[in-house]
Amino acid sequence: MALDDDEFAALVAEHDRDLRRLAFRLVGDRHAMDDALQDAYVKAFRALPRFRGASSPRTWLYRIVYNACLDHLRRRRTYAQLDEAVATPARGDAVAGRAALASALAALPVDQRGAVLLVDVQGFTYPEAAAVFDVPVGTVASRLSRGREALRAALAPTREGAE
């Protein structure tokens, strides 16, 4: 199955919000998110003629976006001598509990962050997430396990407070 330019535009429009969520939480700030997504969309468009439908268009697009975010992080580390991106809570995260959760998410290693976002937030199956990350399903499970553990700990006080 190939995608033409119009189908590509529709694909991006359909998933842009979810991809913004993924990219923002991976690279840590809005400007970096936009840069990474722009790079990714251009790369995806460039790769359209080679898309044969071996994976779903959504998985294919997510894989490109995820890799673009990793590239962005590597580049930033290289040139700005920054450590792993740690997102400061966004304005909308300032509501009770969200800031802690956002900080806990940002503190996760990027591979665990990606796994949680794809599977628990976006609803990808394990095999789909494995295809995005280009790793075995077991690796996805392992990343999820560790990531969830840290996030549940961050959620716990909020839950208790709400009860």
Add this chain to the structure above:
Amino acid sequence: MTEGLERDRELGAALLELEVPEHRIDFDRELRGLLALERGRRLRRRQLRWAAVPGLAAAAIVVVLLVGLPHTASRPSSASAARVQAKVRAAFAGAHALTGTLVFATAGRRSTAKIAMDGRGDLRVEPAGAGTAVYDAKTGVVRSLERSASLGGGPLFASVTTGYPPSGPALAGDFTQRELTGVVRSLLAARDPLVEPVTLDGRAAWRVTLAVEPDRRLFEADRVEVTVDRESGMPLRVVWAARGTTRASMRVEHLRIDPRLPADQFELEFPRGEVLHQDLGYRRVSLAGVRPIVGYEPFVPRSLPAGYRSAEIGAAREVSPAEGGESPPRDAVEVSFRRGLQQFVVGSQARRDGARDPLGGPAGERVTLRGGALDGATAEVVIDPRAVPHLWVATPRLLVFVAGDLTRTELIDVAESLQRRTR
């Protein structure tokens, strides 16, 4: 499904409440502009990936196109057109190095890039303000210092990309890509080139005028003029016009044929700091070194078109999926041949998902090969404005192709002389 493979919906719901920022105001406009550039690149890449002169040396591109212009025996200008073509062909087949500056102007925008290339296939491209990239054909390595931000600006970042196939990279400055792509298609499709003697900057020249079909997605030119230097056979100027008005132009300034190049012309020193590394998968090898990598003996022509000599051989067990592409080639080989600044390659790769043109070209002319290792096989010869001239064959295990700066007859002759060789 086991419990371990389930989604944590509660956690997901909590994370779903976190803010998702909107794009910056100019994001869509910027993206549209970048995608418009990519449309041009996409078509150019189809044509130039295997072109005689790799990279974005616009002058070279135009020359290749001129070489490919069809002869028109019934037109008054045909004799002159043939003469120009012969001159240009000779210029590129005989040159061993070229340097110059490309100056591109359109709609108030002016861009320049210095270029240098040699007969080994080495390239240096320096788009003004955008960094520098050099390609070493012998090793298949690109070293570059480029702007990192998606829209230009920002710091320079250093990168080394190894494992290029012998057909080489496309070292790019945006300005040479978008409009030239439209010209590529138009020139190759042109049937009646008109040739006039002119003078440009005091030099005797020919102006080749082509009426072309506008390509609205790329560049709405309905006429292209290419001015070729009479003495050197090199293009000096290209003008794209629509409805009688010049829309864009490109000049080749400071053009030097066979200059003495500095020893470090195709080298690039990096500043202190980390360097990004990427490997595309190809290794430069001898003929004997191909089989251990790909598991079969490479195809090599018994005879070559006049003037061509063997150059690099590259083999890759797995080719890196460049930029998110799917189904990258496996067990891939390219054997390269050069003549002056021209090149063609004989390639092969594992047949994975049916008989598919490995270069992604349009349908071509089917011919039965007579002779050589592919004797009796049906080949498809693609001579089309949308693709670089090539021929491909599907064997039970492999896709085999011949591609580059060759005529239809030369493509078939090379294909019919192919042998499996280890030395």
